Amino acid sequence: MKVVSVVNMKGGVAKTTLAVNLADFLASREAKKILLVDIDPQFNASQCLLSGPRYVDLRSKGAATVYDLFNDQPAGVVNVVDGVAPGKAKTLEEINPVRIRDGFDLLLGDLQLYRLEMTGGQGREQRLKRYLEIARESKLYDYVLIDTPPTPSAWMMSALIASDGYLVPVKPEPLSRIGIDLLHGIVGRCSENYGLKLTCYGVVLTMTQENLIVLREAKQLLDTNDLWKGKRFAASLPNRTSIARNQLNQVSILQGDENSAKTALARIAREFMERVGQ
Numbered sequence: 001m002k003v004v005s006v007v008n009m010k011g012g013v014a015k016t017t018l019a020v021n022l023a024d025f026l027a028s029r030e031a032k033k034i035l036l037v038d039i040d041p042q043f044n045a046s047q048c049l050l051s052g053p054r055y056v057d058l059r060s061k062g063a064a065t066v067y068d069l070f071n072d073q074p075a076g077v078v079n080v081v082d083g084v085a086p087g088k089a090k091t092l093e094e095i096n097p098v099r100i101r102d103g104f105d106l107l108l109g110d111l112q113l114y115r116l117e118m119t120g121g122q123g124r125e126q127r128l129k130r131y132l133e134i135a136r137e138s139k140l141y142d143y144v145l146i147d148t149p150p151t152p153s154a155w156m157m158s159a160l161i162a163s164d165g166y167l168v169p170v171k172p173e174p175l176s177r178i179g180i181d182l183l184h185g186i187v188g189r190c191s192e193n194y195g196l197k198l199t200c201y202g203v204v205l206t207m208t209q210e211n212l213i214v215l216r217e218a219k220q221l222l223d224t225n226d227l228w229k230g231k232r233f234a235a236s237l238p239n240r241t242s243i244a245r246n247q248l249n250q251v252s253i254l255q256g257d258e259n260s261a262k263t264a265l266a267r268i269a270r271e272f273m274e275r276v277g278q
Helices: 015-028 044-049 052-060 066-070 111-115 124-138 154-162 174-194 213-224 241-247 259-276
Strands: 002-006 034-038 077-079 083-085 098-101 104-107 143-147 165-170 199-205
Touching (some): 002 015, 002 154, 015 044, 015 104, 015 143, 015 165, 015 259, 034 044, 044 104, 124 143, 154 174, 165 174, 199 213
Parallel strands (some): 002 143, 002 165, 165 199
Antiparallel strands (some): 098 104
């Protein structure tokens, strides 16, 4: 099992689009067993895969989320007779993901994640790692993809701690390219502080339009920069308004009608498997 965080320091680079559709392709076309972890407090990956009513229904039936995963000290339960009784936290073994389709599971995101404090000494930042170690021992998945928030945070740190490496989506624009250099520094600090040996599995250009100068410049920068030389994926994810529109209706690239996007996704997925292994 390989655990890969999808990370960037800037929003709007199709990070969630890449994570969700890469997971979908690997499960649907490559028959891989996939777990997608939605650790972004905005829980966009969950919204791409589940309608609002379906998400609410799952929650009402007790489906676990990343909030349950990190919440090892739940609030007390008020009882008119006994007063406040301590709440019972879910054990890691009780955190079950939701089945999206055969071979594709999702650990639900949760807007309430922002309510949790992640301070030094609690050990909460290690809980995702321990959770995935259980999955690794059980041989449940071939790949785990973690959709991370687009800012340096405890949640991104938790994702990196749990990962074997990371994948970087980059939009071909100056601000996005600056973001990946900032990302390199943050990954380096996290690796040093926690003794990690993280592999950069590559950089995927996203939201691209062929024959534009910004795309050529982005490719040249990545191919000549000492930090990113050899990291760029050969294929890039094209910019199509229908992709974003379909995501609002839980329609993946494979289910849509953009053949160029399907072809690009297939190439990205196969290069991903080559780079990551498994």
